[in-house]
Amino acid sequence: MQKLTNKEEEIMHILWKLEKAFVKDVLLEVSDVKPHYNTISTIIRNLEEKGYVDHVAYGNTHQYYPTVSKEDYRKNFMSNAIQNYFNxxxxxxxxxxxxxxxxxxxxxxxxxxxxxxxx
Structure with missing residues (x-):
């Protein structure tokens, strides 16, 4: 499981919450300064390349959904943190x-x- 950036993690939390979402749905959920639509789209495609997200195509639009559960990510994240910071x-x-x-x-x-x- 590849490490995620802070922004990628934020987007994953949104996708875990929504379960399925278009880029515009994710954009509405971003908590701080709203990034550009294309920025969110790029982050989601990066998540897809890393294997965290997949999509269903509806013409030119895509509905994205997580392929890694929040629980699996948490287990991996905690295992790495304990290994790297607590011997x-x-x-x-x-x-x-x-x-x-x-x-x-x-x-x-x-x-x-x-x-x-x-x-």
Missing amino acids: NSYKSMVSFFAKEEKISAEELREILKMIEKKK
């Missing part, structure tokens, strides 16, 4: 969030309960 250690990742005060002791206890239930 493939989930413990290091969790301790990082604890040190940064991004996760509370109560949340950690909830996670431990979830792990115990799985056993």
